[in-house]
Amino acid sequence: MADMPASIDDVQTMLRDQDYVCGRPLATVAYLALTLGRPLFLEGEAGTGKTEIAKAIAAALGRKLIRLQCYEGLDAASAVYEWNFAEQMIAIRSAEATGGADRAALKTELFTEDYLISRPLLEAMRPQTGGAPVLLIDEIDRTDAPFEAFLLEALSDFAVTIPELGTIKAPEPPIVILTSNRTREVHDALKRRCLYHWVDYPAFEREIDILQARAPEASADLSRQVVAFVQKLRGKDLFKKPGVAETIDWAKCLLALDMMELSPQVIADTLGAILKYQDDIQRMEGSEAKRLLDEVNAELSPA
Helix, strand or coil: CCCCCCCHHHHHHHHHCCCCCCCHHHHHHHHHHHHHCCCEEEEECCCCCHHHHHHHHHHHHCCCEEEEECCCCCCHHHHHEEECHHHHHHHHHHHHHHCCCCHHHHHHHHCCHHHEEECHHHHHHCCCCCCCCEEEEECHHHCCHHHHHHHHHHHHHCEEEECCCEEEECCCCCEEEEEECCCCCCCHHHHHCCEEEEECCCCHHHHHHHHHHHCCCCCHHHHHHHHHHHHHHHCCCCCCCCCHHHHHHHHHHHHHCCCCCCCHHHHHHHHHHCCCCHHHHHHHCCHHHHHHHHHHHHHHCCC
């Protein structure tokens, strides 16, 4: 288990060692969250690195990463625990077969830790080797208001209640990171419990740094072409703008094809790596892609 970072610069260095490049504002809020023990709420467009920072922090600190992937219809029971009904039924049948089916004793035996399946929130409250885990609550905007209310209570006390067993409180609060793609507004009450940061698309030079960290095999010229083209795409009226994740994926695809530079044909062949909707792909095919590439090459050419 590594020590907590002692400064904002230490956070940037720690994350950079995990190939995660971030600016000082994000490093600052991450440092404060770690130092003050506050949940960190990261909001922004999909593919801007919100999930990856949780992975990077867990790896850098040597902590276990526990991920709760949110979805529509997620409820407290699914996020905290469930009983192993199959094993409970086997125990009941076994007790009946041996004639030892004392109802009161059997009921007590069935609702113990032996038959409990821990889900992410409960797992995060358990003692962990190496220190408190990193709890990633990913895409909280996919859930509904009742789950937010439950989560608000759980994060206030870092405890969950199981009726049959009582309240389980974390011996050491987990490092909590929540992410949202802002498909809907998350309630203010939950945000107030957290330190907040909007994760935007990076500027040109920072995205180059990110790409070089994640795809170091890419040449400087190819990296600049790729980033410049993707940033041009983000300025277009697309259903889904490409994120940094798509920039990295595209560069890796180009490397796998042994491409050293972009061309209209290469772009047409690999648009599916950066655009995920057919309408967007059709809009960028042909002359439009060539026009954007010409603009990119003109801007990158030495004056």
